[in-house]
Amino acid sequence: MIALLGNPNCGKSSIFNILTKSSRKIGNYNGVTVDYKIGLFKDKKIVDLPGVYSLNPYTSEEEITIDFIKKNKIDLIINVIDINSLNRSLYLTLRLQDLNIPLIVVLNKCENNNSIDIEKLEKILNIKVIKISALKNIGIDNLKKEIIKSNYICNYRIKLNNDITSIYRKIDIITSEVIKNNIKKRNSFVLILKYKYLFIILSIVMFILVYYFSINVIGGIITNSINNIMIYISNYLLIILNKFNSSIILKKLILDGIINGIINTINFIPQLFFLIFILSIIEDTGFISIIAILFNKLLNKIGISSKSLYSLFLATNCSAMALLSTRTIKNEYERKKVIFLIPLIPCCAKISIIFFIISSFYHNSFLIFLSFYLIMILIIVLLSIIFKKNKSRLIMEIPHLKMPSIKVAYKESITKTKSFIKRIITIMIFISILNFLMSSFSTSFTYVTDIKKSILYFTSYKFSFIFKPFLGINSPSIFLSIISGLFAKEQVVSTINSLKVNLNYITAYTFCIFNIFTIPCINTLSIMKKECGIKLTIFYNLIYLLISYIISFIIFRLLSYFV
Amino acid sequence: MKLMNLKIDGLGYIKYINIKDNSLKLHLLEIGLVYNTKVRLLYKDSNIVIINYRNINILLSNDIANNIEVYDSFIR
Numbered sequence: 005m006i007a008l009l010g011n012p013n014c015g016k017s018s019i020f021n022i023l024t025k026s027s028r029k030i031g032n033y034n035g036v037t038v039d040y041k042i043g044l045f046k047d048k049k050i051v052d053l054p055g056v057y058s059l060n061p062y063t064s065e066e067e068i069t070i071d072f073i074k075k076n077k078i079d080l081i082i083n084v085i086d087i088n089s090l091n092r093s094l095y096l097t098l099r100l101q102d103l104n105i106p107l108i109v110v111l112n113k114c115e116n117n118n119s120i121d122i123e124k125l126e127k128i129l130n131i132k133v134i135k136i137s138a139l140k141n142i143g144i145d146n147l148k149k150e151i152i153k154s155n156y157i158c159n160y161r162i163k164l165n166n167d168i169t170s171i172y173r174k175i176d177i178i179t180s181e182v183i184k185n186n187i188k189k190r191n192s193f194v195l196i197l198k199y200k201y202l203f204i205i206l207s208i209v210m211f212i213l214v215y216y217f218s219i220n221v222i223g224g225i226i227t228n229s230i231n232n233i234m235i236y237i238s239n240y241l242l243i244i245l246n247k248f249n250s251s252i253i254l255k256k257l258i259l260d261g262i263i264n265g266i267i268n269t270i271n272f273i274p275q276l277f278f279l280i281f282i283l284s285i286i287e288d289t290g291f292i293s294i295i296a297i298l299f300n301k302l303l304n305k306i307g308i309s310s311k312s313l314y315s316l317f318l319a320t321n322c323s324a325m326a327l328l329s330t331r332t333i334k335n336e337y338e339r340k341k342v343i344f345l346i347p348l349i350p351c352c353a354k355i356s357i358i359f360f361i362i363s364s365f366y367h368n369s370f371l372i373f374l375s376f377y378l379i380m381i382l383i384i385v386l387l388s389i390i391f392k393k394n395k396s397r398l399i400m401e402i403p404h405l406k407m408p409s410i411k412v413a414y415k416e417s418i419t420k421t422k423s424f425i426k427r428i429i430t431i432m433i434f435i436s437i438l439n440f441l442m443s444s445f446s447t448s449f450t451y452v453t454d455i456k457k458s459i460l461y462f463t464s465y466k467f468s469f470i471f472k473p474f475l476g477i478n479s480p481s482i483f484l485s486i487i488s489g490l491f492a493k494e495q496v497v498s499t500i501n502s503l504k505v506n507l508n509y510i511t512a513y514t515f516c517i518f519n520i521f522t523i524p525c526i527n528t529l530s531i532m533k534k535e536c537g538i539k540l541t542i543f544y545n546l547i548y549l550l551i552s553y554i555i556s557f558i559i560f561r562l563l564s565y566f567v
Numbered sequence: 568m569k570l571m572n573l574k575i576d577g578l579g580y581i582k583y584i585n586i587k588d589n590s591l592k593l594h595l596l597e598i599g600l601v602y603n604t605k606v607r608l609l610y611k612d613s614n615i616v617i618i619n620y621r622n623i624n625i626l627l628s629n630d631i632a633n634n635i636e637v638y639d640s641f642i643r
């Protein structure tokens with residue numbers, strides 16, 4: 005087993021992705037990798053581990069790395085170092101040498117830095133040092149060759165003093181010898197902090213523009229074109245089915261169930277793709293850390309630290325992933341609070357419900373979209389204040405701002421969109437068949453055309469009264485669509501379409517609000533259970549149910565009264 | 568003097584870390600905040616400070632920064 009080890013945000017996952025042809029999430033901030041992943045390069049197993057600063061773990065994701073090294077037989081450690089922070093990273097290298105495991109050092113991010121005397125560094129450390137750029141694909145072949153020929157026998161051992169100060173003194177001597185010309189990186193974020201308020205306004209405007217563009221421009225032009233294409237495909241399928249004299253049951257299953265569901269969900273793929281792409285670019289620049297600092301005072305007032313903002317930002321992409329990222333939060337109370345808040349932020353799947361509602365009932369109105377987000381922010385702020393506790397200790401490394409990589413953002417958007425489509429199609433076929441069977445057959449298993457005589461109506465009607473206070477109707481289909489959302493939130497849209505749920509512009513709004521705040525999908529639930537235990541998971545989900553129910557009820561009453 | 572008493576863009580050299588929590592103290596030392604390390608204060612407000620040392624920027628909450636003592640010049 006070969007282990008990729010290094011400080012956080014030095015590019016381990018990028019190297020892992022190149023070597024194993026994987027698509028692990030990467031980003032320009034600390035703690036993107038919070039769990040290990042094993043991949044294959046040729047016949048060798050490679051493990052990508054969360055970043056560590058030393059062999060003494062401080063946060064829970066660091067514990068995962070150290071535990072892995074202790075419990076598994078590691079044949080070679082690839083110590084990845086950000087060439088721009090050699091001075092700090094060599095501490096881990098010197099510590100790793102103490103483990104007596106074969107070691108090679110990879111100096112990453114060399115695209116803009118040619119200041120290190122590699123030969124001298126190799127000589128001083130007595131380790132093979134390779135200079136690469138995972139971003140620009142420089143030096144990767146050298147690294148691959150080194151791994152292939154690796155049959156390392158550790159025959160060196162630098163005697164280390166346990167005094168940390170003296171280790172750093174040694175590092176200072178090493179770096180003064182190997183750094184040819186010290187490249188002073190411009191601290192661009194100092195300038196941002198100087199014009200703090202201007203950048204606060206600019207960042208708010210930037211996010212509004214991103215969402216506005218994805219709803220109005222992408223939603224208006226591309227989505228409509230896709231819709232037309234899909235309708236054409238649907239008509240073509242109908243002709244084929246007619247040609248083969250297919251039964252009404254089969255036509256209903258394929259066209260009304262599966263195809264109709266797919267069309268209405270795939271409609272939002274361009275919007276989602278654009279949103280993921282832009283958010284990935286923002287993430288890649290390291291701008292999130294700037295936002296965390298800009299809004300630090302405000303966040304502190306509501307009891308959220310700057311570090312938690314990363315997890316909350318990730319939640320706009322996927323709640324499950326964001327829950328895992330909370331491992332970087334040292335304070336347990338704050339971590340559990342952030343875990344509680346994450347499912348309340350609309351992830352990509354929930355955004356597809358919002359996109360569907362605003363395009364079907366509000367002519368892609370950006371104001372309606374904004375209102376969903378304002379309600380969400382209000383609820384999160386209120387809950388944060390309610391659960392506010394004393395300030396927690398905070399240490400957070402701030403990444404240097406960099407130009408984003410379009411390639412990385414594109415790759416991430418493609419991966420996410422593909423998995424989104426895959427999930428929709430697999431779950432949807434199952435749900436569509438189930439829906440079809442339940443809505444087309446009676447309790448005595450005879451085919452019925454009247455839905456009121458179907459199993460669906462018979463079973464769901466008993467529970468559908470629960471939703472009457474905020475939907476105004478007893479609808480078994482609504483009940484089913486909400487239940488299907490438990491498998492995956494994007495499923496809500498396709499189920500609504502397959503079942504042809506009757507919503508108007510008031511009930512559509514409250515239905516969307518209910519779905520934003522209600523219990524998250526099964527995947528998120530299982531990670532939540534893993535991260536904070538079964539009791540807290542049940543407690544949190546009861547609160548989600550209560551919040552979603554009360555808010556949608558209040559909004560329904562207000563809208564019914566005023567509109 | 569205390570780290571957070573440095574002026575913005577002011578330089579200091581770590582004297583000692585006066586934190587009782589041993590794991591936190593060890594962490595701070597291991598990330599390079601050792602004796603005589605040159606730090607530059609980039610930003611401070613009522614909750615946090617941001618410092619630059621060894622070519623990295625790090626954000627510390629005030630309760631930590633309050634317990635880091637610095638010299639205003641390098642001590643041999």
